[in-house]
Amino acid sequence: MTAPxxxxxxxxATALAPATAPxxxxxxxxxxxxxxxxxxxKARQPVLLRTARSLTANPSDAEDLLQTALAKTYVAxxxxxxHRALDxxxxxxLLNTRTSQWRKRKVDEFACxxxxxxxxxxxxxDPAERQALHDAMWRAIMKLPARQRAMVVLRYYEDLSEAxxxxxxxxxxxxxxxxxxxxxxxxxxxxxxxxxxx
Numbered sequence: 001m002t003a004p005x006x007x008x009x010x011x012x013a014t015a016l017a018p019a020t021a022p023x024x025x026x027x028x029x030x031x032x033x034x035x036x037x038x039x040x041x042k043a044r045q046p047v048l049l050r051t052a053r054s055l056t057a058n059p060s061d062a063e064d065l066l067q068t069a070l071a072k073t074y075v076a077x078x079x080x081x082x083h084r085a086l087d088x089x090x091x092x093x094l095l096n097t098r099t100s101q102w103r104k105r106k107v108d109e110f111a112c113x114x115x116x117x118x119x120x121x122x123x124x125x126d127p128a129e130r131q132a133l134h135d136a137m138w139r140a141i142m143k144l145p146a147r148q149r150a151m152v153v154l155r156y157y158e159d160l161s162e163a164x165x166x167x168x169x170x171x172x173x174x175x176x177x178x179x180x181x182x183x184x185x186x187x188x189x190x191x192x193x194x195x196x197x198x
Contacts, residue, residue, distance in 0.1 A: 069093035
């Protein structure tokens, strides 16, 4: 065991400085909330991913956006002095990255001499026309005799074959053919369905 050497105050300060510097650095390292980048990402990734998802509509795009922001943070990790402000740094990187993506996005609008108007809807595709035709057809079908009406409904609304229609009604296939033919003739002559023929 060596005996302590007595020195002057100035020499004591100089002699102690190197010994206390590493201890101070170690104490500062212990007070940092995130001593490494990987521990920061593990701790804060869910919160940061929620922020990224609020900036994009697609979850996959949000993950890519967060990856890019974290890569920028990793590059600047040693320059960030206050690690308590890391979330703010990453959020700023998220916003800046997303803004750059918006600016670089492909513009799908082009200036032109004429406005691109949608094609006019054919009369057959107009919902009001379809409903009017539907109502007129049902009124015409209701005018048919019960047996013909049943055969038309089974053949054309239920989409049964002639044989199946005959089986359901307990008649021959020939009866179905002749009755449906007469029913269609009456429907063609119905004045309410005249606008369909024109």
